[in-house]
Amino acid sequence: xxxxxHYLNQFFGQIGGEEKAGIGPxxxxxxxxPGMLIDRLLEGxxxxxxxVICGDNYFTENGEEGAEEVFLLIPRQEFDIFIAGPAFNxxxxxxxxGELCKRVTERLGLPAVTGMFPENPAVELYKKSxxxxxxxxxAAGMSKAIPRMVNLALKLxxxxxxxxxxxxxxxxxGIKKNVLSDKLASERAIEVLFKKLRGEPFExxxxxxxxxxxxxxxxxxxxxxxxxALVTEGGLVPKGNPDGLESARATRYAxxxxxxxxxxxxxxxxxxxRGFDTTFINEDPNRLIPLDALRxxxxxxxxxRLFPHFFVTTGVATTIDNAKKIGKKIATELVSAGVxxxxxxxx
Amino acid sequence: xxEAMKLEMCYFDVxxxxxxxxxxxxxxxxxxxKKELIGLVAxxxxxxxxxxxxxxxxxxxxxxxxxxxxxxxxxxxxNDYFSGMLGEIHRAGxxxxxxxxxxxxxxxxxxEGFYGGLIDMAGSGSSLTPYxxxxxxxxxxxxxxxxxxxxxxxxxxxxxxxxxxYLGRATRxxxxxxxxxxxxxxxxxxxxxxxxxxxxxxxxxxxxSREPFIYGDNSRRYYPTILHPxxxxxxxxxxxxxxxxxxxxxxxxTILNHPVILGLYRRHGKELNFxxxxxxxxxxxxxxxxxxxxxxxxxxxxxxxxxxxxxxxxGGGHTDVDLMENxxxxxxxxxxxxxxxxxWLGPEGTSELPLLAVSRNADAMISVGNVDAMxxxxxxxxxxxxxxxxxxxxxxxxxxxxxxxxxxxGISQAGFTYLTTEGH
Amino acid sequence: xxxxxxxRAGIPAVLVxxxxxxxxxxxxxxxxxxxxxxxxxxxxRLSPAEEKAVRKNITASxxxxxxxxxxxxxxxxxQDARR
Numbered sequence: 037x038x039x040x041x042h043y044l045n046q047f048f049g050q051i052g053g054e055e056k057a058g059i060g061p062x063x064x065x066x067x068x069x070p071g072m073l074i075d076r077l078l079e080g081x082x083x084x085x086x087x088v089i090c091g092d093n094y095f096t097e098n099g100e101e102g103a104e105e106v107f108l109l110i111p112r113q114e115f116d117i118f119i120a121g122p123a124f125n126x127x128x129x130x131x132x133x134g135e136l137c138k139r140v141t142e143r144l145g146l147p148a149v150t151g152m153f154p155e156n157p158a159v160e161l162y163k164k165s166x167x168x169x170x171x172x173x174x175a176a177g178m179s180k181a182i183p184r185m186v187n188l189a190l191k192l193x194x195x196x197x198x199x200x201x202x203x204x205x206x207x208x209x210g211i212k213k214n215v216l217s218d219k220l221a222s223e224r225a226i227e228v229l230f231k232k233l234r235g236e237p238f239e240x241x242x243x244x245x246x247x248x249x250x251x252x253x254x255x256x257x258x259x260x261x262x263x264x265a266l267v268t269e270g271g272l273v274p275k276g277n278p279d280g281l282e283s284a285r286a287t288r289y290a291x292x293x294x295x296x297x298x299x300x301x302x303x304x305x306x307x308x309x310r311g312f313d314t315t316f317i318n319e320d321p322n323r324l325i326p327l328d329a330l331r332x333x334x335x336x337x338x339x340x341r342l343f344p345h346f347f348v349t350t351g352v353a354t355t356i357d358n359a360k361k362i363g364k365k366i367a368t369e370l371v372s373a374g375v376x377x378x379x380x381x382x383x
Numbered sequence: 384x385x386e387a388m389k390l391e392m393c394y395f396d397v398x399x400x401x402x403x404x405x406x407x408x409x410x411x412x413x414x415x416x417k418k419e420l421i422g423l424v425a426x427x428x429x430x431x432x433x434x435x436x437x438x439x440x441x442x443x444x445x446x447x448x449x450x451x452x453x454x455x456x457x458x459x460x461x462n463d464y465f466s467g468m469l470g471e472i473h474r475a476g477x478x479x480x481x482x483x484x485x486x487x488x489x490x491x492x493x494x495e496g497f498y499g500g501l502i503d504m505a506g507s508g509s510s511l512t513p514y515x516x517x518x519x520x521x522x523x524x525x526x527x528x529x530x531x532x533x534x535x536x537x538x539x540x541x542x543x544x545x546x547x548x549y550l551g552r553a554t555r556x557x558x559x560x561x562x563x564x565x566x567x568x569x570x571x572x573x574x575x576x577x578x579x580x581x582x583x584x585x586x587x588x589x590x591x592s593r594e595p596f597i598y599g600d601n602s603r604r605y606y607p608t609i610l611h612p613x614x615x616x617x618x619x620x621x622x623x624x625x626x627x628x629x630x631x632x633x634x635x636x637t638i639l640n641h642p643v644i645l646g647l648y649r650r651h652g653k654e655l656n657f658x659x660x661x662x663x664x665x666x667x668x669x670x671x672x673x674x675x676x677x678x679x680x681x682x683x684x685x686x687x688x689x690x691x692x693x694x695x696x697x698g699g700g701h702t703d704v705d706l707m708e709n710x711x712x713x714x715x716x717x718x719x720x721x722x723x724x725x726x727w728l729g730p731e732g733t734s735e736l737p738l739l740a741v742s743r744n745a746d747a748m749i750s751v752g753n754v755d756a757m758x759x760x761x762x763x764x765x766x767x768x769x770x771x772x773x774x775x776x777x778x779x780x781x782x783x784x785x786x787x788x789x790x791x792x793g794i795s796q797a798g799f800t801y802l803t804t805e806g807h
Numbered sequence: 808x809x810x811x812x813x814x815r816a817g818i819p820a821v822l823v824x825x826x827x828x829x830x831x832x833x834x835x836x837x838x839x840x841x842x843x844x845x846x847x848x849x850x851x852r853l854s855p856a857e858e859k860a861v862r863k864n865i866t867a868s869x870x871x872x873x874x875x876x877x878x879x880x881x882x883x884x885x886q887d888a889r890r
Contacts (some may be wrong), residue, residue: 122726160858198807209819210806212726212805213732215804217802220798221750221799222643222799225749226646228747228749230654233580233691233719244741252877255819255876259874316849323846327860333867350809363809366813371818378821379821381822381847
């Protein structure tokens with residue numbers, strides 16, 4: 037009889053919505069909500085013997101103590117596999133699922149599988165140590181995700197080798213393993229050369245992921261005549277976020293006038309960046325965009341002119357594609373405005 | 384009259400090796416007069432204690448402290464081989480060469496600063512190396528007292544090569560199992576219509592005991608130059624590396640049976656026009672690297688006139704820079720490149736950067752595996768070589784958990800391997 | 808990421824961040840070390856006057872970086888390899 041422990045957040049655990057995100061952990065002795073799909077899949081061979089439910093905020097905002105408290109509910113009973121979520125694109129839920137799976141794997145030595153949308157910010161943090169089945173962005177993909185999660189967990193339970201991400205459905209862990217090909221490397225090289233010479237599509241065996249190389253722009257020759265612009269990915273916006281700039285997974289940017297400002301005041305600006313503690317920046321926004329220092333240097337003649345606007349986006353969970361698009365748009369504005377150089381600040 | 388460079392490789396297949404009263408080859412069986420062979424090797428006073436042992440496929444034998452591996456061969460015309468290293472210099476790549484195919488000669492030695500390899504003839508480790516399927520004649524030689532590392536290395540090299548020729552001579556006057564002819568001119572009329580392909584062979588050149596010999600001279604003394612492929616598979620280049628890891632040098636055996644050269648040769652006149660080989664050293668400063676890559680690319684483009692080139696390197700991460708410079712130099716002249724390289728991914732295979740240099744032009748790479756990956760080896764019954772090796776803890780007879788870089792051709796930068804990486 | 812797009816458009820851009828290994832791996836052309844993730848150009852542990860001085864230094868370095876020829880990726884790779 038395969039014994040499954042399932043983890044759900046307050047919403048999928050049928051306790052409530054965002055308003056219940058602060059609830060502490062509970063455990064029930066049966067399947068809840070999506071867990072019933074697991075029961076159906078394993079009918080006759082296994083079932084969910086316990087469901088741990090916890091509010092997303094409780095898990096992520098109580099540090100190590102909170103996480104440990106939730107985790108300790110799991111080994112209270114003997115079990116065979118642990119399933120968490122799937123969390124789809126929910127960041128806090130993803131963090132909880134990833135962290136619990138990691139602890140189950142490392143401390144209990146038992147199979148643990150979760151599921152997330154590939155752009156869930158928790159993926160980058162946990163993909164190497166935890167198997168994360170790729171899911172849709174919302175719960176519409178539940179019926180596809182759960183079977184994949186369970187199948188992978190059963191494979192781990194049986195000690196079978198885990199296949200490639202494309203075969204098993206998990207998000208590539210960024211791990212490369214040595215395997216024996218059926219062809220000599222030299223033969224594969226000759227075959228790829230033929231494809232390249234014929235203009236046919238070919239694949240490289242060593243991709244340089246994300247290593248987009250940019251030739252350096254020529255330096256500023258006369259700083260005293262230069263216009264300098266400030267750019268940040270730290271999500272600094274006027275208080276109240278009037279343009280509704282995204283706090284994560286940004287698809288756009290904004291620009292704000294600082295022409296007549298000597299510095300950025302904490303009453304006027306805030307950071308809406310979701311990826312770090314914004315307290316210090318909110319206390320003094322110049323810690324993110326050094327307007328005060330630059331304004332002084334402008335007055336002292338170090339450079340000619342501070343561009344009247346600063347540009348802002350939020351650099352957390354941004355897809356590489358969106359980051360590039362945003363960057364290109366900002367670059368275009370700077371070029372047409374005749375800006376000589378840019379200072380980009382990042383958290 | 385213009386004679387093309389024509390080489391006839393006469394293969395004498397080996398199905399067994401044993402010691403016996405006379406060194407001879409008959410019906411696949413190679414017999415070795417151990418005393419005579421030891422006497423021959425002992426002539427070099429730079430060597431101390433000398434022994435010869437045999438390892439056959441399937442035995443639970445672990446061969447340790449392997450420094451280089453070559454193949455028993457002899458040139459019929461002059462009864463010698465490895466031009467420039469032994470005897471009088473002669474042009475490699477023409478005439479008749481007898482090869483005892485299926486046998487290998489291993490130099491087993493140890494001195495502070497040398498990095499040896501390890502070959503398992505059975506068990507899981509045997510699938511990682513081609514030498515587990517060969518009949519290995521192992522020459523064990525310690526250094527004479529007070530001998531320096533460079534001299535010891537040269538002496539060991541001499542021992543290995545002399546042994547290879549000594550054994551090769553057992554085939555004189557006999558009929559080979561098969562013959563393969565290497566002649567770039569002997570081809571169909573339409574070869575000019577086929578794509579012109581070349582091979583760029585980067586050779587390590589970072590100093591004594593860390594570089595191969597070309598016709599007996601150190602590689603660092605060479606500018607990029609053109610060699611006929613026949614010369615390379617006929618002993619003109621010999622491995623001289625001792626103080627670099629097994630995984631990042633090409634053994635003499637690999638060079639004699641160079642998979643890229645043989646692969647291109649066997650398609651010559653059918654699918655491609657094999658234009659030739661450029662050998663190029665791997666210098667130690669960026670300025671020299673840039674000069675070398677420019678000159679090598681010039682030769683490929685304007686002298687050999689290739690449309691595409693395969694490039695391989697030797698060495699550690701430093702030489703990823705040479706690889707990328709060569710790639711850029713070739714691609715900038717319109718030559719399509721394919722590069723073979725190993726990856727440096729750490730023991731878990733998780734490093735974000737697989738190589739120590741990158742290029743936008745390196746869009747067609749062939750991976751020969753993660754050199755940092757760990758492998759488990761079972762215990763063995765017999766050890767040839769010494770019971771210990773630097774860098775590997777404990778008794779070598781037992782179970783081992785070591786990085787794959789100790790296995791000769793486990794990682795093969797010349798592409799003589801089936802190992803590669805798979806993304807998980 | 809942003810500074811690379813700006814550089815790509817031909818305008819020199821310098822990145823101020825504390826995450827130097829990341830900046831290096833992603834091959835940002837000009838990088839100046841920041842103080843912390845939560846405060847790249849500030850240090851709440853210092854007095855306001857000290858903090859302003861630190862900010863001025865980092866900002867001056869950033870401006871200076873814009874006037875210097877940036878290392879290209881091949882020079883950097885060769886440097887990495889020689890280490």
